Amino acid sequence: MRVIRLGDDGVAICVNPDDQVSEVEIGLVDHVLPGDALLVHAGVAIARLGEARPA
Protein backbone atom coordinates (compact mmCIF):
# COMPACT_ATOMS: atom_id res chain seq x y z
CA MET A 1 0.00 0.00 0.00
CA ARG A 2 1.17 3.53 -0.71
CA VAL A 3 1.26 6.09 2.12
CA ILE A 4 -0.84 9.17 1.32
CA ARG A 5 -0.28 10.98 4.60
CA LEU A 6 0.61 10.33 8.19
CA GLY A 7 -2.22 10.36 10.71
CA ASP A 8 -2.29 10.66 14.47
CA ASP A 9 -1.29 8.05 17.00
CA GLY A 10 0.98 5.79 14.92
CA VAL A 11 -1.22 5.36 11.86
CA ALA A 12 -0.87 6.28 8.20
CA ILE A 13 -3.58 6.83 5.61
CA CYS A 14 -2.75 4.49 2.72
CA VAL A 15 -4.13 3.54 -0.68
CA ASN A 16 -3.98 0.05 -2.15
CA PRO A 17 -3.53 -0.83 -5.86
CA ASP A 18 -7.34 -0.84 -6.23
CA ASP A 19 -7.48 2.78 -5.00
CA GLN A 20 -9.12 1.82 -1.70
CA VAL A 21 -8.06 4.08 1.13
CA SER A 22 -7.59 2.78 4.67
CA GLU A 23 -5.85 3.46 7.94
CA VAL A 24 -2.71 1.41 8.61
CA GLU A 25 -0.92 0.97 11.90
CA ILE A 26 2.78 1.84 11.34
CA GLY A 27 4.22 1.23 14.79
CA LEU A 28 6.40 -1.66 13.61
CA VAL A 29 8.15 0.18 10.75
CA ASP A 30 10.59 3.03 11.32
CA HIS A 31 10.64 6.37 9.52
CA VAL A 32 7.53 6.00 7.37
CA LEU A 33 6.93 8.96 5.02
CA PRO A 34 4.24 9.89 2.48
CA GLY A 35 4.95 8.12 -0.81
CA ASP A 36 6.44 5.03 0.83
CA ALA A 37 5.20 1.60 -0.27
CA LEU A 38 4.37 -0.59 2.73
CA LEU A 39 3.75 -4.30 3.11
CA VAL A 40 0.60 -4.50 5.22
CA HIS A 41 -0.80 -7.58 6.94
CA ALA A 42 -4.07 -7.47 8.85
CA GLY A 43 -4.02 -3.68 9.08
CA VAL A 44 -0.45 -3.42 10.32
CA ALA A 45 2.60 -2.47 8.25
CA ILE A 46 5.39 -5.01 8.70
CA ALA A 47 7.88 -3.71 6.11
CA ARG A 48 8.66 -0.89 3.73
CA LEU A 49 9.39 -1.93 0.15
CA GLY A 50 12.64 -0.87 -1.45
CA GLU A 51 15.92 0.21 0.07
CA ALA A 52 16.15 0.79 3.80
CA ARG A 53 16.16 4.46 4.78
CA PRO A 54 18.84 5.64 7.23
CA ALA A 55 17.55 6.72 10.64
Add this chain to the structure above:
Amino acid sequence: MKYVDEFRNAGLGKALSAQVVAIVEPGRHYKIMEVCGGHTHTIYKYGVDDLLPANVELVHGPGCPVCVIPMGRVDDAIAVARRPEVIFTCFGDMLRVPGSAGTLLEAKAGGADVRMVYSPLDALRIARQNPDRDVVFFAIGFETTAPSTALTLMRARAEGIANFFCFCNHVTIVPPLRALLESPDLRLDGFVGPGHVSTVVGARPFEFIPKDYGKPVVISGFEPLDVLQSVYMILQQLAEGRCEVENQYTRVVPYDGNPKALQAVGEVFELRPHFEWRGLGFISQSGLRLSPAYRDLDAELRYPVPGLRVADPKACQCGEVLKGVIKPWECKVFGTACTPERPIGTCMVSSEGACAAYYNYGRFARERELV
Protein backbone atom coordinates in the same frame (compact mmCIF):
# COMPACT_ATOMS: atom_id res chain seq x y z
CA MET B 1 2.72 -0.06 -10.57
CA LYS B 2 6.26 -0.19 -9.19
CA TYR B 3 7.17 -3.54 -7.55
CA VAL B 4 4.26 -5.22 -9.35
CA ASP B 5 4.32 -4.66 -13.13
CA GLU B 6 7.97 -5.55 -13.63
CA PHE B 7 7.39 -8.86 -11.82
CA ARG B 8 4.52 -9.80 -14.16
CA ASN B 9 6.37 -9.14 -17.43
CA ALA B 10 5.59 -11.97 -19.89
CA GLY B 11 8.77 -11.48 -21.95
CA LEU B 12 10.98 -11.71 -18.88
CA GLY B 13 9.02 -14.78 -17.79
CA LYS B 14 9.70 -16.55 -21.07
CA ALA B 15 13.40 -15.68 -20.90
CA LEU B 16 13.62 -16.95 -17.34
CA SER B 17 11.75 -20.09 -18.33
CA ALA B 18 14.37 -20.76 -21.01
CA GLN B 19 17.10 -20.37 -18.39
CA VAL B 20 15.34 -22.92 -16.19
CA VAL B 21 15.10 -25.40 -19.06
CA ALA B 22 18.80 -24.90 -19.78
CA ILE B 23 19.94 -25.55 -16.21
CA VAL B 24 18.07 -28.76 -15.34
CA GLU B 25 19.71 -32.15 -15.80
CA PRO B 26 17.73 -34.24 -18.29
CA GLY B 27 16.53 -37.45 -16.64
CA ARG B 28 16.58 -36.01 -13.13
CA HIS B 29 13.25 -35.29 -11.40
CA TYR B 30 13.25 -32.22 -9.16
CA LYS B 31 10.72 -31.76 -6.35
CA ILE B 32 10.57 -28.24 -4.95
CA MET B 33 8.19 -27.28 -2.15
CA GLU B 34 6.67 -23.81 -2.01
CA VAL B 35 6.06 -23.36 1.69
CA CYS B 36 3.59 -20.51 1.60
CA GLY B 37 -0.03 -20.60 0.48
CA GLY B 38 0.47 -17.22 -1.18
CA HIS B 39 3.02 -18.83 -3.49
CA THR B 40 0.60 -21.66 -4.31
CA HIS B 41 -2.00 -19.06 -5.22
CA THR B 42 0.45 -17.21 -7.50
CA ILE B 43 1.63 -20.41 -9.19
CA TYR B 44 -1.88 -21.40 -10.27
CA LYS B 45 -3.26 -17.94 -10.89
CA TYR B 46 -0.43 -17.10 -13.31
CA GLY B 47 0.40 -20.61 -14.55
CA VAL B 48 3.98 -20.50 -13.30
CA ASP B 49 4.16 -24.30 -13.43
CA ASP B 50 3.41 -24.17 -17.16
CA LEU B 51 6.71 -22.32 -17.61
CA LEU B 52 8.67 -25.16 -15.99
CA PRO B 53 9.96 -28.30 -17.69
CA ALA B 54 8.09 -31.53 -16.91
CA ASN B 55 10.85 -32.80 -14.63
CA VAL B 56 10.54 -29.82 -12.24
CA GLU B 57 7.61 -30.52 -9.91
CA LEU B 58 6.23 -27.98 -7.49
CA VAL B 59 4.90 -29.45 -4.24
CA HIS B 60 2.61 -27.44 -1.99
CA GLY B 61 3.54 -26.98 1.65
CA PRO B 62 1.75 -26.28 4.94
CA GLY B 63 1.88 -22.48 4.77
CA CYS B 64 -1.81 -21.63 4.45
CA PRO B 65 -2.84 -20.34 7.89
CA VAL B 66 -6.51 -21.27 7.56
CA CYS B 67 -5.74 -24.75 6.20
CA VAL B 68 -3.72 -25.90 9.19
CA ILE B 69 -6.38 -25.17 11.84
CA PRO B 70 -7.75 -28.52 13.04
CA MET B 71 -11.45 -29.21 13.49
CA GLY B 72 -11.22 -29.31 17.27
CA ARG B 73 -10.07 -25.68 17.39
CA VAL B 74 -13.03 -24.66 15.21
CA ASP B 75 -15.31 -26.45 17.69
CA ASP B 76 -13.65 -24.51 20.53
CA ALA B 77 -14.20 -21.25 18.65
CA ILE B 78 -17.88 -22.04 18.10
CA ALA B 79 -18.33 -22.87 21.78
CA VAL B 80 -17.00 -19.40 22.69
CA ALA B 81 -18.99 -17.69 19.91
CA ARG B 82 -22.27 -19.16 21.18
CA ARG B 83 -21.93 -17.51 24.59
CA PRO B 84 -24.54 -14.74 24.91
CA GLU B 85 -22.10 -12.21 26.34
CA VAL B 86 -19.63 -12.65 23.46
CA ILE B 87 -19.15 -10.83 20.16
CA PHE B 88 -16.90 -13.23 18.26
CA THR B 89 -14.69 -11.74 15.53
CA CYS B 90 -12.59 -13.48 12.91
CA PHE B 91 -11.19 -13.22 9.39
CA GLY B 92 -13.65 -14.09 6.63
CA ASP B 93 -12.02 -17.37 5.60
CA MET B 94 -12.39 -18.82 9.09
CA LEU B 95 -16.16 -18.34 9.00
CA ARG B 96 -16.45 -21.18 6.47
CA VAL B 97 -14.03 -23.70 7.96
CA PRO B 98 -15.99 -26.77 9.09
CA GLY B 99 -15.78 -28.03 12.65
CA SER B 100 -17.30 -31.34 13.71
CA ALA B 101 -20.81 -29.85 13.87
CA GLY B 102 -20.78 -26.92 11.50
CA THR B 103 -19.04 -23.65 10.80
CA LEU B 104 -18.89 -20.27 12.50
CA LEU B 105 -21.11 -18.98 9.71
CA GLU B 106 -23.73 -21.58 10.65
CA ALA B 107 -23.35 -20.63 14.31
CA LYS B 108 -24.03 -17.02 13.26
CA ALA B 109 -27.13 -18.15 11.37
CA GLY B 110 -28.17 -19.90 14.57
CA GLY B 111 -28.01 -16.68 16.56
CA ALA B 112 -24.38 -16.34 17.68
CA ASP B 113 -22.97 -12.81 17.32
CA VAL B 114 -20.14 -13.60 14.90
CA ARG B 115 -18.61 -10.73 12.92
CA MET B 116 -16.04 -10.70 10.14
CA VAL B 117 -13.07 -8.35 10.52
CA TYR B 118 -10.08 -7.54 8.33
CA SER B 119 -7.74 -6.86 11.22
CA PRO B 120 -7.54 -7.47 14.98
CA LEU B 121 -7.60 -3.67 15.24
CA ASP B 122 -11.15 -3.80 13.85
CA ALA B 123 -12.05 -6.22 16.64
CA LEU B 124 -10.55 -3.84 19.20
CA ARG B 125 -12.67 -1.04 17.73
CA ILE B 126 -15.77 -3.22 18.25
CA ALA B 127 -14.69 -3.74 21.87
CA ARG B 128 -14.45 0.02 22.39
CA GLN B 129 -17.94 0.46 20.93
CA ASN B 130 -19.46 -2.35 23.04
CA PRO B 131 -18.10 -1.98 26.59
CA ASP B 132 -20.91 -4.12 28.01
CA ARG B 133 -20.01 -7.14 25.83
CA ASP B 134 -16.93 -9.39 25.66
CA VAL B 135 -15.25 -9.16 22.27
CA VAL B 136 -13.14 -12.17 21.27
CA PHE B 137 -10.73 -12.18 18.32
CA PHE B 138 -9.98 -15.56 16.67
CA ALA B 139 -6.27 -15.07 15.99
CA ILE B 140 -4.79 -17.25 13.26
CA GLY B 141 -1.74 -17.06 11.06
CA PHE B 142 2.00 -17.46 10.99
CA GLU B 143 4.68 -15.00 12.05
CA THR B 144 3.36 -12.59 9.41
CA THR B 145 0.10 -11.99 11.26
CA ALA B 146 1.21 -12.50 14.85
CA PRO B 147 2.72 -8.97 15.08
CA SER B 148 -0.65 -7.48 14.18
CA THR B 149 -2.35 -9.40 17.00
CA ALA B 150 0.49 -8.53 19.38
CA LEU B 151 0.24 -4.83 18.61
CA THR B 152 -3.53 -4.94 19.11
CA LEU B 153 -3.22 -6.63 22.50
CA MET B 154 -0.56 -4.11 23.53
CA ARG B 155 -2.89 -1.32 22.49
CA ALA B 156 -5.81 -2.88 24.42
CA ARG B 157 -3.60 -3.05 27.49
CA ALA B 158 -2.35 0.53 27.07
CA GLU B 159 -5.91 1.86 26.69
CA GLY B 160 -7.18 -0.18 29.63
CA ILE B 161 -9.79 -1.96 27.50
CA ALA B 162 -11.06 -4.76 29.73
CA ASN B 163 -13.54 -6.48 27.39
CA PHE B 164 -11.17 -7.59 24.60
CA PHE B 165 -9.89 -11.18 24.49
CA CYS B 166 -7.85 -13.31 22.12
CA PHE B 167 -8.47 -16.93 21.12
CA CYS B 168 -4.92 -17.56 20.00
CA ASN B 169 -4.13 -19.99 17.19
CA HIS B 170 -0.97 -18.40 15.85
CA VAL B 171 1.58 -20.90 14.60
CA THR B 172 5.24 -20.84 13.62
CA ILE B 173 6.65 -22.12 10.35
CA VAL B 174 9.96 -23.73 11.30
CA PRO B 175 8.67 -26.73 13.37
CA PRO B 176 6.37 -28.08 10.59
CA LEU B 177 9.17 -27.69 8.06
CA ARG B 178 11.42 -29.75 10.29
CA ALA B 179 8.63 -32.32 10.67
CA LEU B 180 8.26 -32.52 6.89
CA LEU B 181 12.00 -32.92 6.43
CA GLU B 182 11.95 -35.80 8.93
CA SER B 183 9.04 -37.44 7.11
CA PRO B 184 9.90 -40.53 5.07
CA ASP B 185 6.92 -39.79 2.77
CA LEU B 186 8.56 -36.91 1.01
CA ARG B 187 11.80 -36.46 -0.90
CA LEU B 188 12.39 -32.80 -1.64
CA ASP B 189 15.20 -31.06 -3.50
CA GLY B 190 14.64 -27.56 -2.15
CA PHE B 191 12.29 -24.97 -0.74
CA VAL B 192 10.77 -21.76 -2.04
CA GLY B 193 10.89 -19.99 1.34
CA PRO B 194 8.03 -17.92 2.79
CA GLY B 195 8.53 -14.28 1.84
CA HIS B 196 6.21 -12.52 4.23
CA VAL B 197 7.03 -14.67 7.26
CA SER B 198 10.67 -13.85 6.51
CA THR B 199 9.87 -10.14 6.52
CA VAL B 200 9.28 -10.62 10.24
CA VAL B 201 11.66 -13.43 11.25
CA GLY B 202 14.37 -12.85 8.64
CA ALA B 203 16.29 -15.54 6.77
CA ARG B 204 18.32 -16.87 9.67
CA PRO B 205 15.67 -19.31 11.05
CA PHE B 206 15.83 -21.27 7.78
CA GLU B 207 19.59 -21.87 7.92
CA PHE B 208 18.99 -25.28 9.54
CA ILE B 209 17.55 -26.58 6.26
CA PRO B 210 20.79 -26.46 4.25
CA LYS B 211 22.91 -27.09 7.34
CA ASP B 212 21.07 -30.11 8.78
CA TYR B 213 19.25 -31.48 5.74
CA GLY B 214 21.35 -30.40 2.76
CA LYS B 215 18.49 -28.67 0.93
CA PRO B 216 18.64 -25.20 -0.63
CA VAL B 217 16.16 -22.50 0.40
CA VAL B 218 15.34 -19.37 -1.60
CA ILE B 219 13.09 -16.84 0.13
CA SER B 220 10.70 -15.61 -2.51
CA GLY B 221 8.36 -12.78 -3.33
CA PHE B 222 4.79 -13.37 -4.48
CA GLU B 223 4.64 -12.10 -8.03
CA PRO B 224 4.94 -14.72 -10.79
CA LEU B 225 8.48 -13.75 -11.77
CA ASP B 226 9.51 -13.81 -8.11
CA VAL B 227 8.47 -17.46 -7.85
CA LEU B 228 9.97 -18.40 -11.21
CA GLN B 229 13.26 -16.73 -10.37
CA SER B 230 13.32 -18.46 -6.97
CA VAL B 231 12.86 -21.85 -8.63
CA TYR B 232 15.71 -20.96 -10.98
CA MET B 233 17.93 -19.95 -8.05
CA ILE B 234 17.24 -23.30 -6.33
CA LEU B 235 18.09 -25.20 -9.52
CA GLN B 236 21.21 -23.08 -9.90
CA GLN B 237 22.36 -24.01 -6.39
CA LEU B 238 21.77 -27.68 -7.16
CA ALA B 239 23.63 -27.43 -10.48
CA GLU B 240 26.59 -25.73 -8.82
CA GLY B 241 26.66 -28.07 -5.83
CA ARG B 242 25.81 -25.23 -3.44
CA CYS B 243 23.33 -25.45 -0.60
CA GLU B 244 22.40 -22.30 1.29
CA VAL B 245 19.66 -19.81 2.17
CA GLU B 246 19.32 -17.15 -0.50
CA ASN B 247 16.99 -14.17 -0.53
CA GLN B 248 15.24 -13.44 -3.83
CA TYR B 249 12.81 -11.04 -2.09
CA THR B 250 15.40 -8.43 -1.18
CA ARG B 251 13.04 -5.54 -1.88
CA VAL B 252 11.12 -6.53 1.26
CA VAL B 253 13.01 -9.07 3.38
CA PRO B 254 15.99 -7.98 5.48
CA TYR B 255 18.21 -10.91 6.49
CA ASP B 256 17.51 -10.26 10.18
CA GLY B 257 13.78 -9.59 9.79
CA ASN B 258 11.84 -6.87 11.59
CA PRO B 259 13.24 -6.44 15.15
CA LYS B 260 10.30 -4.30 16.31
CA ALA B 261 7.79 -6.93 15.19
CA LEU B 262 9.81 -9.70 16.82
CA GLN B 263 9.97 -7.70 20.04
CA ALA B 264 6.19 -7.21 20.08
CA VAL B 265 5.59 -10.91 19.43
CA GLY B 266 8.11 -11.85 22.13
CA GLU B 267 6.37 -9.62 24.66
CA VAL B 268 2.82 -10.77 24.03
CA PHE B 269 3.23 -14.46 23.16
CA GLU B 270 5.09 -17.54 24.30
CA LEU B 271 5.47 -20.95 22.69
CA ARG B 272 2.98 -23.67 23.57
CA PRO B 273 4.57 -27.03 24.46
CA HIS B 274 2.74 -28.47 21.46
CA PHE B 275 -0.02 -27.55 19.02
CA GLU B 276 -2.19 -29.67 16.74
CA TRP B 277 -1.96 -29.06 12.98
CA ARG B 278 -4.54 -30.34 10.58
CA GLY B 279 -3.10 -33.38 8.88
CA LEU B 280 0.26 -33.08 10.57
CA GLY B 281 -0.80 -33.92 14.13
CA PHE B 282 0.81 -32.45 17.24
CA ILE B 283 4.07 -30.63 16.64
CA SER B 284 6.22 -29.47 19.56
CA GLN B 285 6.66 -25.74 20.11
CA SER B 286 4.82 -24.88 16.92
CA GLY B 287 2.02 -22.72 18.33
CA LEU B 288 1.78 -19.51 20.31
CA ARG B 289 -0.31 -18.61 23.36
CA LEU B 290 -0.49 -15.41 25.37
CA SER B 291 2.46 -14.76 27.68
CA PRO B 292 1.89 -14.49 31.45
CA ALA B 293 1.79 -10.68 31.16
CA TYR B 294 -1.22 -10.92 28.81
CA ARG B 295 -2.89 -14.08 30.10
CA ASP B 296 -5.87 -12.15 31.49
CA LEU B 297 -6.79 -11.42 27.84
CA ASP B 298 -6.69 -15.13 26.88
CA ALA B 299 -10.15 -16.33 25.80
CA GLU B 300 -9.16 -19.96 26.41
CA LEU B 301 -8.66 -19.18 30.08
CA ARG B 302 -11.73 -16.96 30.39
CA TYR B 303 -14.25 -19.43 28.92
CA PRO B 304 -14.55 -23.21 29.10
CA VAL B 305 -13.81 -24.78 25.70
CA PRO B 306 -14.24 -28.45 24.74
CA GLY B 307 -10.54 -28.82 23.87
CA LEU B 308 -11.17 -32.12 22.12
CA ARG B 309 -9.17 -33.58 19.27
CA VAL B 310 -11.51 -34.26 16.36
CA ALA B 311 -10.50 -36.49 13.46
CA ASP B 312 -10.91 -35.11 9.94
CA PRO B 313 -13.72 -36.61 7.84
CA LYS B 314 -12.46 -39.88 6.36
CA ALA B 315 -12.98 -38.74 2.79
CA CYS B 316 -10.94 -35.56 3.29
CA GLN B 317 -7.24 -35.75 2.43
CA CYS B 318 -6.20 -32.25 3.45
CA GLY B 319 -3.45 -33.78 5.57
CA GLU B 320 -1.78 -35.42 2.59
CA VAL B 321 -2.24 -32.25 0.53
CA LEU B 322 -0.68 -30.11 3.29
CA LYS B 323 2.30 -32.46 3.48
CA GLY B 324 2.72 -32.39 -0.30
CA VAL B 325 2.19 -36.15 -0.48
CA ILE B 326 -0.68 -35.87 -2.96
CA LYS B 327 -1.82 -33.17 -5.36
CA PRO B 328 -5.23 -31.61 -4.64
CA TRP B 329 -6.89 -33.24 -7.63
CA GLU B 330 -5.78 -36.66 -6.33
CA CYS B 331 -8.01 -36.26 -3.25
CA LYS B 332 -11.08 -38.52 -3.42
CA VAL B 333 -13.56 -35.68 -2.89
CA PHE B 334 -11.83 -32.88 -4.80
CA GLY B 335 -14.22 -31.06 -7.09
CA THR B 336 -17.09 -33.44 -6.35
CA ALA B 337 -18.20 -33.54 -2.71
CA CYS B 338 -15.66 -30.81 -1.84
CA THR B 339 -15.85 -27.51 -3.72
CA PRO B 340 -15.23 -23.86 -2.75
CA GLU B 341 -19.01 -23.43 -2.39
CA ARG B 342 -19.33 -26.49 -0.10
CA PRO B 343 -15.88 -27.26 1.28
CA ILE B 344 -15.21 -30.36 3.34
CA GLY B 345 -11.56 -29.61 4.00
CA THR B 346 -9.78 -26.38 4.88
CA CYS B 347 -7.60 -26.46 1.77
CA MET B 348 -10.72 -25.78 -0.30
CA VAL B 349 -11.84 -22.86 1.91
CA SER B 350 -9.04 -20.33 1.84
CA SER B 351 -7.86 -18.69 -1.37
CA GLU B 352 -4.35 -19.66 -0.22
CA GLY B 353 -5.36 -23.31 0.06
CA ALA B 354 -3.88 -25.56 -2.60
CA CYS B 355 -7.24 -27.17 -3.41
CA ALA B 356 -9.01 -23.83 -3.86
CA ALA B 357 -6.14 -22.56 -6.02
CA TYR B 358 -6.32 -25.63 -8.27
CA TYR B 359 -10.09 -25.43 -8.47
CA ASN B 360 -10.45 -21.69 -9.00
CA TYR B 361 -7.81 -21.40 -11.71
CA GLY B 362 -8.97 -24.31 -13.83
CA ARG B 363 -6.33 -26.87 -12.90
CA PHE B 364 -9.06 -29.32 -12.06
CA ALA B 365 -10.28 -29.33 -15.64
CA ARG B 366 -6.74 -29.48 -16.99
CA GLU B 367 -5.67 -32.43 -14.87
CA ARG B 368 -8.80 -34.31 -15.88
CA GLU B 369 -7.98 -33.66 -19.53
CA LEU B 370 -4.45 -34.99 -19.01
CA VAL B 371 -5.84 -38.17 -17.41
